[in-house]
Amino acid sequence: MNSKLYKKVFPFTHHFYPLHKYTKSDGNYVKEFFNALSSKKSVKTENLLYIHIPFCLHHCLFCPFHATTNRNSEDMRKYTEAIVREMDMFSRFEYIKDMTINAIYFGGGSPSLMPIDEIKKIIDSIKKCFRITSDCEWSFEGEPITLANEELMHFLKEQNISRISYGIQTFNQELRDKLEIVAPLDDVQKCLELAKKYKFDDINVDMLYYLPGQTIEDLKTDMENINRLGFTSIDYYYLSYFGFPERVFKGMEDGSFPKRPSEYDRYCMHEYVTNSMIELGYNKVTENIFSKQNEPSEFYRLCWGGGYGEYSAETIAIGCSGRGYINGYSYANTTNPYKFIDEVMNNEIPIFKVSDRLDEEENRGIVFFPRFLKISKSKIIGTRYFDFFKKLIDDGLMVESDGYYCLTTKGTFYSPSITIDLFESKQVEISDIWLKEYESNYDNKTCR
Structure with missing residues (x-):
């Protein structure tokens, strides 16, 4: 793992670029973003629509994402009403009217927690507010307990969802318990069976390595299960530790919680995962994604500019904490779901932060090339x-x-x-x- 250029790996990955910088209080920057949206779109681009659903069954110990476990039906109804209104407001901008959507992604949180009638309202609103290509890739993310539901899977297939994604992280039950991953492995199996029954084009799962206390032997067991179950694609990430609460790190100090593997072990795990997935017949299609197909999903390709040095693909982000890229600006929505609802119901576009434009737009494609x-x-x-x-x-x-x-x-x-x-x-x-x-x-x- 020795490198002359790098003594260690930069501690986190930037998934959005250019980086968000300015809030509403920072002068005219957000206003400039909205002014740009009011103009006609001058260049045709490929486009992604991202829908963020913040509700989650349980907050895993390591999770750094914006999610809430407060999920009563009235909260979900109000949230649905808010994102339907946000889509309507966004779709009225001249710039957005000129966009055609190539891929749609429901992320979270766990969208599978939402009642079917609320999901249907969102899908109907998408079709009403945006132009969508006939071959649009529709992806739906969930967690195994609520996704292992035949009524939901049947509904998603009827709605032309083509790609299902859910998290496993590890098959090691001891590690799952330590990390408070509550979904039973039986539900992981049931999700797969239902997804195969309804013939989704891509059955995708998330896996992690570099977990506290994890060894190469643990990864070997994970590989055996991956081989046995036969998913279409796997997002295989190293674990970032910044999501853990302080008590976990104190536990690592006093021995009550497993320590993180060494940096050398992390490299060995990276190499082992890469080689093993290829041996199992998967193609390495991005830095972290392995697939039986030859290319990554449209969601990832468009989220990261279009792939292989392309930079022009744009993302409309809907929902609290959504991250988008439009007309040269990256932007982030209000993160708190209840503040988000209040802003939207007061007819405000819930933008929290925007970026500068790059000096050279092409730099975005170059920055994202390592992904591909x-x-x-x-x-x-x-x-x-x-x-x-x-x-x-x-x-x-x-x-x-x-x-x-x-x-x-x-x-x-x-x-x-x-x-x-x-x-x-x-x-x-x-x-x-x-x-x-x-x-x-x-x-x-x-x-x-």
């Missing part, structure tokens, strides 16, 4: 990238092949660090501020 493992040489602008790629090649992190620059397995391990080095200088400044906040957290001072 390779980039066409024709997409590279500016000598600084070629000079940097030469350093990556010399360090064994990249190779040249058939008109592409491609990351090696070692290169994908350092992908978060490589990504930062591709940022524009203004974006590095924002990332540095976030890094200082991250490093001030308890989890980064102990238990390494």
